[in-house]
Amino acid sequence: MPLNDERPPSTSSGDDQDVESSSERCDSMTSTSDLDCSRESFTSDCSSKHCTPSSSPPKTLTMDEVMESARDLSNLRLAHEIIVNRNFHLEPGSLPQDSLWKAVKDNLHKAFWDVLETxxxxxxxxxxxxxxxxxxxxxILLSFLNPGANRMRTQIMxxxxxxxxxxxxxxxxxDIQGLASYIITTMGKICAPLRDGDIRKLRESSDNxxxxxxxxxxxxxLMKTDFVNFEIxxxxxxxxxxxxEYERATxxxxxxxxxxxxKHTTSWIQSALEELSSSVPKGQNGPEKGPRLVPGPFQVLNTAFLHILTWDYETDPLPETWMTDEQRLREIQWQLQRCxxxxxxxxxxYSTVGEPIQGLSSLSDRLKKMISVLLDGMHRPSFNLEEALEGVSAQICCELNKSLTExxxxxxSPALQATLTGQxxxxxxxxxxxxxxxxxxxxQYFLALICDPKPQVRLEQxxxxxxxxxxxLAFMGAKFVSLxxxxxxxxxxxxxxxxRKLMFSSSSSPPAPAAANPPQDSVTSK
Known part of the structure; x- marks a missing residue:
């Protein structure tokens, strides 16, 4: 931990990183994507080490192996969060107010301080x-010091x-009071700037x-948390x-x-392949003649990515390759559903009322804000959408009548209001x-973004x-494409x-490729 003028800056909370910088970074990364070795990589083995990932066959795991895998997963989640969220930081730990753990902790601490006072x-x-x-x-004080802070280390010792x-x-x-004063002074030298107020209160304290x-x-x-955030x-x-390289190796x-x-990643991609295969036309000479057509691999992958937007988290486990982004994906889905x-x-x-309210941007903005507020939280299981829409309809009718009469x-009319509410x-x-x-x-909008080599151009379209x-849509589109x-x-x-395995392992001879894919299908060559 830096000393004096080298103290860590204060941390601030935030959710996701800036959308534009995130997209730019991911675009630069994607240019070296191993998925783009060549289109031939789907029909022949890659010689590159990175193009031959492996997965272990089923086996019985020991408890140590399970715990080790859990630690690896925890490290992967943490590293991914640090990478994609530049505002990620740890908050000081706090237990729920009425929890058993908090009651136990408070009682133990009280017992310690009571014994000390006695x-x-x-x-x-x-x-x-x-x-x-x-x-x-x-x-604790020694743990905050940098390896080179020998003078302060010696002084503390x-x-x-x-x-x-x-x-x-x-x-x-x-001299307990003197030792306490030295400890507070030392804390003031090595704490982050945002703790200066706490240190001042300690110095001025008149408590026992x-x-x-x-x-x-x-x-x-609090300083421990600041130290961890500084290291992050x-x-x-x-x-x-x-x-x-780090995430792939982990x-x-x-x-x-x-x-x-x-398993779940394979099922996810297989579902996209089956959906596309069922929509690809047969050979030109009838169903019994001509080669069987299959969708292109990039088309399959883009379709699979699109499925993530509407993923049913209650019934289907998320693909293993998306597990580090589950909360971000859920939030995008919730925002998208409300929009x-x-x-x-x-x-x-506008289709029901028609001309009397056309072209009124201020009215449109008010209605949009009103509807959005009333539908906030519609993703929650306890949310009654039909009841909420009835409330939305009542508020809309009041707002429209006010605007119309002005x-x-x-x-x-009552009949038109009833029609509007029903619709x-x-x-x-x-x-x-x-x-x-x-x-x-x-x-269609999100698929176009996924397939475009330069999605930033399409965000406003x-x-x-x-x-x-x-x-x-533009905000959510940028976040999703970045992910x-x-x-x-x-x-x-x-x-x-x-x-490659799904497309070719079940047939002795490779099926004929589908008709040339549209230009956006080469999305991974970004």
Whole structure:
């Protein structure tokens, strides 16, 4: 931990990294994707080491192997989070207020401090607990120092010399107040700037020595978190420079120890292949003549990526290659579902009411914000969408009537309000034509982004009918494509191997390739 002027900067919270910088980094990474060795890599073995990932055959694991795999997975998740989220940092640990663990922890701590206070108040004082406390503080302070901070290390060892303090305790000559003052001063020299206020309060504290030491430990716990976050900031550039190699190597270590290593990833890609194969036309001379046509490998992979957007997390495990991004993918899906619902309601409003509300951007913005707020949290199982849409309809009718009467238009008739409410509530039905239209066009938008070598150009090119949610779509599109590009770069060799096996292992002679894919199908050559 740097000293004085080299103290770590304060950390701040945040979720995902900046979208634009993320996309740029992933685009540069993707240019070296192993999935792009060549199109021939899908029909012949790659000689490159990175193009031949392996997975272990099923075997019985020992408990040690299970624990080791769990540690590898935990390391992979942490490293991935540090790489893709530049604002990632640890928060000081806190237990739920009413939890059993918090009750146990509080009782143990109270017992410790009660014993310390009792010992110090004895006549003569006892210093057993106090010496153990000072020893712990000394080790914590030393753990904060950089290897080169020899002078401060020596000073801490001299002032907090446990052998000397024990001798002083035997003669009732321990200057506890003086030691506390030195500890606080030392903490002030090595803490992060955001802890200066806490250190100032410690210096100015008029509490008794036991309460003061409790506060010292509280601030030391905060400093531990600051230290870890400082190390994360230092580690991030190193990880980013070697992120692809590190994540791939760590993932391979997990596969080597795990039976059925890529089971869910294989099922995910197989589902995309089967979907495309069922839609590819037969040979020109009829179903019994001509070679069987199959979709291209890049088309299969792009379709599989699109499936991630609508993944059913309740019934299907996420592919193993996406496990480090599950929370980010869920959040994109939740935001997308709400945006689709908002767009569907707006389309119904404007098609039902028509000309009297056309061209009023301020009204459109108010309606959009109102609908979005009322549908917040619609992804939760407890959320009643139909009930929420009834509330949305009532609010919309009030807002429309207010706008219409202000501009000397007649208010909506009861019959028209009932029609509007019924149409809005009907979007809960999966086969609703408005819902189907919006969902299809959203899928088209994301597929175009996935397939385009330069997706940034397409972010603002939303399909007709989705203009109302254009900013939200562009934001989510950038985040999703960034995740896809990075995922493709790291796990490209595994995808190539799986697709090659799925396409050619079941037939003795390779099937004929499908008709030439459109230009965007070469997405992985970005």
């Amino acid at each position: 010992e110090l108040n004895d006549d003569p004082p006892e210093y057993g607990q106090a010496i153990r406390l000072l020893e712990d503080i000394r080790e 001299e002032v907090l010399d446990m052998d000397l303090i024990r001798q002083q305790a035997d003669n009732d000559a321990v 020595i036991v309460t003061l030491f409790r506060e010292v430990f509280r601030v030391l716990d 900031d230092n580690l991030r550039p190193v990880l980013q420079r070697a992120s692809v 993932f391979q270590e997990i596969l080597d120890k795990t039976p059925n290593a890529l 689709e619902a908002v767009n569907e309601v707006l389309l119904i409003i 501009r000397n238009y007649p208010a909506l 809005i509530c009907s979007i809960t039905q999966r086969d609703n034509p408005i819902r189907t239209l919006v969902e299809d066009r959203v899928q 939303v399909p007709t009918g989705l203009t109302a949610i254009k900013p939200e 896809v590009n990075y995922n493709k770069t790291v796990y490209g060799p595994y995808y190539a191997d799986i697709i």
